[in-house]
Amino acid sequence: MTAEQFVFVVAALITLGSAVGMVTSRSVFVGALWMIAVFGGVAALFILVGAGFLGIVQILIYIGAIAVLILFAIMLTPRVMGDPNAPRYNRQWPLVAVMTTGLAAVLTVLVLRTDWPLAQEGTPVITGFAVELGKGFMTTYILPFEVASVLLLVALIGAIVIAREE
Amino acid sequence: MPSVPLSWYLIVAALLFSIGAYGALSRRNAIGILMGIELMLNAVNINLVAFWRYVEVEGLAGQMFAIIAITVAAAEAAVALALILAIYRTRDTVNVEEIDLLKW
Amino acid sequence: MQALDRLFISIGRAFNSFLSQFLPPTAVTVIGMFLSAIIISTFAALVFMFLTWLERKFVGRMQDRIGPNRVGPFGLLQPIADAIKMFTKELITPEGAHKVAYNLAPILAVAPVMMFFAVIPFGRDMVAADLDVGVLYLVALSSATEVAILMAGWASRNKFALLGAMRAVAQMLSYEVPLVLILLALVLMAGSMQLTELVAAQGVPFALLQPVAFLIFIVAAAAELNRTPFDIPEAESELVAGYHTEYGGMKFGLFMMAEFIAAFGMACLVTTVFLGGWRPWIIPLPSWLWFLIKAFAVLFVFIWFRGTFPRLRIDQLQAFCWKFLVPVTLLNVIVTGVVVTFFPIVRDGQIVVQGAGGWAVTTVVYFATSVVFGLIIAWLYRRPTQQALRQIEVGRPAARGLSQEVQAA
Numbered sequence: 001m002t003a004e005q006f007v008f009v010v011a012a013l014i015t016l017g018s019a020v021g022m023v024t025s026r027s028v029f030v031g032a033l034w035m036i037a038v039f040g041g042v043a044a045l046f047i048l049v050g051a052g053f054l055g056i057v058q059i060l061i062y063i064g065a066i067a068v069l070i071l072f073a074i075m076l077t078p079r080v081m082g083d084p085n086a087p088r089y090n091r092q093w094p095l096v097a098v099m100t101t102g103l104a105a106v107l108t109v110l111v112l113r114t115d116w117p118l119a120q121e122g123t124p125v126i127t128g129f130a131v132e133l134g135k136g137f138m139t140t141y142i143l144p145f146e147v148a149s150v151l152l153l154v155a156l157i158g159a160i161v162i163a164r165e166e
Numbered sequence: 167m168p169s170v171p172l173s174w175y176l177i178v179a180a181l182l183f184s185i186g187a188y189g190a191l192s193r194r195n196a197i198g199i200l201m202g203i204e205l206m207l208n209a210v211n212i213n214l215v216a217f218w219r220y221v222e223v224e225g226l227a228g229q230m231f232a233i234i235a236i237t238v239a240a241a242e243a244a245v246a247l248a249l250i251l252a253i254y255r256t257r258d259t260v261n262v263e264e265i266d267l268l269k270w
Numbered sequence: 271m272q273a274l275d276r277l278f279i280s281i282g283r284a285f286n287s288f289l290s291q292f293l294p295p296t297a298v299t300v301i302g303m304f305l306s307a308i309i310i311s312t313f314a315a316l317v318f319m320f321l322t323w324l325e326r327k328f329v330g331r332m333q334d335r336i337g338p339n340r341v342g343p344f345g346l347l348q349p350i351a352d353a354i355k356m357f358t359k360e361l362i363t364p365e366g367a368h369k370v371a372y373n374l375a376p377i378l379a380v381a382p383v384m385m386f387f388a389v390i391p392f393g394r395d396m397v398a399a400d401l402d403v404g405v406l407y408l409v410a411l412s413s414a415t416e417v418a419i420l421m422a423g424w425a426s427r428n429k430f431a432l433l434g435a436m437r438a439v440a441q442m443l444s445y446e447v448p449l450v451l452i453l454l455a456l457v458l459m460a461g462s463m464q465l466t467e468l469v470a471a472q473g474v475p476f477a478l479l480q481p482v483a484f485l486i487f488i489v490a491a492a493a494e495l496n497r498t499p500f501d502i503p504e505a506e507s508e509l510v511a512g513y514h515t516e517y518g519g520m521k522f523g524l525f526m527m528a529e530f531i532a533a534f535g536m537a538c539l540v541t542t543v544f545l546g547g548w549r550p551w552i553i554p555l556p557s558w559l560w561f562l563i564k565a566f567a568v569l570f571v572f573i574w575f576r577g578t579f580p581r582l583r584i585d586q587l588q589a590f591c592w593k594f595l596v597p598v599t600l601l602n603v604i605v606t607g608v609v610v611t612f613f614p615i616v617r618d619g620q621i622v623v624q625g626a627g628g629w630a631v632t633t634v635v636y637f638a639t640s641v642v643f644g645l646i647i648a649w650l651y652r653r654p655t656q657q658a659l660r661q662i663e664v665g666r667p668a669a670r671g672l673s674q675e676v677q678a679a
Contacts, residue, residue, distance in 0.1 A: 002169040012178045019182055019205055023189035028198055029424055033371060035201050036417055038182075042208050049168070049175065049219045053403055054232055056410050058211075061236050064413025066204060066243045068439060071420045073197055073247040075436055077254045090263060093192035100188040107180035111173050118172065119223050129229065130403050130463055136226045144230070148237045155241035163248035165255070 007048055015041030026088055029074050036067045053129040168219070175216035183209035196250045196260045200243065207239045275556040279395055282306075306398045310387045318530045319349035325530075325573050332577030359519035364426065367516065371425035376517065376524035379418035382411040383528050386535035391466050393548045393558030404465040405453050408539060409446070412494065415528065416442050419513050422525070426516035434512025437584060438496055444591040445493040445500075451599035452483045452490070455606040456543050461616035469547035471616050473629050477544040479636035482644035483602055484544050488568075490595060491536045492575055493587070496529070499579035500587060537568040586658075593654070598647050609639050 018037035025031040039062040046055035137145040186205030193199050211232045218228020254260050273280070282302075289298045323338065323346060330337025338345030363369055389404040391397040401407050416439045423435020457463050459479070460471035477484040493500035514525045541547060541564040548557035555563075582590070613635050614622055623632050648655070 004169045008170045008174060012174070015178065016181055016185070019185040022201060022205070023185055023192070028195050028201075030368070030371070031198060031201060033421065035204065038205060038208065042182075042212060045175070045178070045212060046215055048170075049215055051215050051218070051229055051232075052401075053406075054211075054215060054229055056403055056406050057233065057236060060406065060410035060413060061240055062204075062208070063417060064410060065443075066240055068413070068416050068420065068443065069243055069247055070197060070201060070204075071417070071424070072436065072439065073250055075420070075424065075432065076251060077197075077260050088194060088198070089192045090194045096188055096191040100184045100191070103187065104181055104184035107184070108177050111176040111180060116172055116221065118220055130406075132226060133229060133233070136230055141226075141230050144234050148234045152237060152241050155245050159244040159248035162245070163251050 004048065008045070011041050011044040011048060015045065029071070032067065032070050032074060035070070036063055039063050039067060051129070053133065172216060172220040175212060175220075179209040179212040179216070182206075182212065194261050194263055196253070196262050196265075197247075199262065200246050200250070204239060204243065207235060207242075211235055275394060275558075277556070278393070278558065307388075310398060311384045314384055314387055314531050314534065315527070317534050318527050319353065321530045321534060321569065322349050322352065322526075324569075325576070328570070328573045329577045332574075353523075356520050356523040361519050361521065364428075364516050366427045368425040368427070371421050372516075373521070375418050375422035375425060376521045376528075378421065379415060379528040380524050380531070382414045382418075383532045383535055385411055386532075387538070389465055390535075390538045390542060391469055391547055392538075392561050393556065396548070396558060397466060400464060400466050403463045405457060405463040405468075405543075408535075409450055409453070412532070413442075413446060415532070418528075422517070423513040426513075428516050431513050431515045434515065438513055441496065441500065441587060442494055444588060445490050445595070448486060448490045448591065448595035448599040449494055451596070451603055452480075452487045453543065455480065455483060455599075455603045458603070458606055458610050459615050461614075461619065465542050465547075467616075467619070468543055469549065471621060472546040472549065473615075473621065473623060474633045475544060475546040475549075478633055480544075480602075480606070480640050481637065482640045482647075483599070483606075486595060486599060486602075487540065487544065488571065490591075491540065492572060493591070495533050495536055495572070497533065497572055497576060499575060499581050533569060533572055534565065537565040537572070540568045541565045594651060601647075602643065605639060605643050609636060 015038055018034045018041060022031045022034035022038060025034060039058060043055040043058040043062075046052070046058055183206050186202045186209060189202030189205060190199050191202070193202060214228045214232045214235065218225070218232075222228055250260055253265060257265060259265065285305075286298060286302060289301060293301070326348070327337040327345070338348040341347040341351045363372055386408060388399045389397065389401050389407055391400075419435050419438050419442075423431045423433075423438075426432070456468065456476055459476065460468045462468065462471075514522055517525060538561075541561060545564045545568075548561040550557060550560045613632055615632060616622065623629055
């Protein structure tokens with residue numbers, strides 16, 4: 001096993017283990033802490049695969065913004081969160097468990113049986129992503145970029161309007 | 167080509183997606199559901215980046231769309247949490263089984 | 271002079287060649303990485319100890335006191351005495367606290383701020399990891415600290431800790447926005463997010479090219495660090511000690527450490543992006559010495575703030591950020607973008623400003639733009655500023671209400 005494979009296995013185990021911890025934890029707050037570990041593991045996978053820029057963006061946005069927002073929302077709804085005896089799952093959870101296990105099995109088999117059209121050996125890997133991605137967003141991918149920015153603006157205004165106290 | 171095969175990444179992403187789906191479909195707490203959805207989006211991002219590295223390495227599309235997916239996830243989290251807070255304020259609950267005013 | 275400038279690099283080289291006599295090159299690289307990580311974090315811890323002494327001494331002098339003077343010459347050994355006290359205290363985990371999260375939070379608070387120093391160029395060629403997205407890395411780390419604060423506040427099961435944590439994170443989240451927007455303007459000027467490139471582009475320090483942004487950055491940095499006058503999360507008179515109310519002994523010490531090292535890290539960032547980093551000014555001292563002098567000058571300004579200003583109220587703080595800092599810094603990005611288009615400093619990684627004359631023209635253009643921009647902003651905000659000044663003169667509304675009650679009685 002090479003060093004890269006070892007790092008991958010560790011990162012993948014952290015990611016998946018924390019994900020299981022997240023969906024099974026009794027308290028939502030602890031679940032959110034597990035979720036942060038998942039985000040960290042995914043960031044490590046990004047860095048390992050060669051997308052360092054995306055790994056840092058993952059930490060910045062998922063841990064620094066989304067996770068903090070979720071923790072905040074949990075703290076702002078204390079009466080519900082404070083009850084440790086409230087059941088964490090709804091009635092359909094055994095059915096869901098069977099279905100998602102089946103989904104995981106089907107996807108794994110499909111992944112293993114598909115012959116992926118891999119890139120040629122020795123295709124040059126781009127370096128300096130910050131510059132390349134910036135150029136890409138301003139040229140080829142300007143439409144998705146603009147749509148995403150409009151979406152962000154609308155979501156920002158919408159969130160303020162909805163959460164505002166009268 | 168890196169020593170980790172592509173299929174490893176895809177399997178991790180598939181498992182993460184399934185776990186996220188389980189969380190989103192089985193939790194009673196609205197914030198728990200949101201967290202499950204975030205996991206599913208993360209799994210998709212792993213796929214996008216892995217395909218970029220192993221299949222389309224000379225292009226940028228994989229990373230571009232991963233960034234856009236992260237943007238959409240941020241927007242989604244902001245709106246969803248605002249909704250949850252608004253519901254909590256009026257109905258005093260974030261349990262999705264009790265939020266059934268629009269249900270037949 | 272040359273030898274002194276490259277002192278640490280030569281030591282590192284000598285050590286490396288010594289090790290490679292016995293070990294394979296991979297092992298030497300790994301050991302080198304570990305050693306530089308250890309050296310940088312030890313250095314940060316030493317700076318923390320020195321800073322606690324410096325702050326107490328300076329604030330003491332500003333308040334007409336002497337400050338610590340019992341242990342060692344000028345009280346210099348006071349931090350060591352404090353450390354011994356901290357380490358020998360009993361480690362208590364309060365009943366009802368979530369044990370794992372409670373004990374993990376102090377560690378998670380220190381780790382990101384220690385990682386700060388990996389990308390900071392402390393001197394010519396003295397940088398541990400020269401990331402091409404260094405600025406983004408620093409921003410990501412400073413936002414990762416917030417998770418530890420929320421964890422501490424929630425795990426303590428204490429309403430003061432919870433309130434303090436929520437206030438701290440709300441404040442840090444808000445003030446990150448103007449900080450990032452100012453950094454964005456500087457990145458536009460340098461054409462790179464790599465900190466060494468930012469230093470290389472500063473033939474004239476960016477503080478001179480962007481004086482308004484520099485002032486705003488210092489203020490927003492003080493707020494981001496939860497320092498006076500923005501230390502609302504830890505307002506003793508309102509919240510006991512904020513998110514670390516329930517912490518004692520070395521666990522509390524770790525939070526203190528995170529706070530002080532974050533202050534030093536922020537001073538290093540200000541030095542790197544605004545004050546020309548390790549570039550010597552006039553007097554030819556070693557580059558790393560110049561860096562430290564500048565960083566400690568910035569730290570002195572932070573300590574000076576603490577000795578001078580009273581604390582703000584939480585609503586004033588948020589209003590100041592969202593109604594003033596965010597729009598102003600957003601406009602600053604646009605103005606800088608326009609100026610950069612016509613008077614570029616760096617193009618395609620090459621500095622395009624030629625000679626002293628070129629730098630003089632560039633400096634005048636950028637400085638004038640920034641000052642005009644600042645004056646326009648001051649004019650636009652004249653009414654809120656007057657209101658704020660009047661409020662300070664009259665006293666806070668709560669205090670006024672109290673005095674009316676006293677008169678009525």
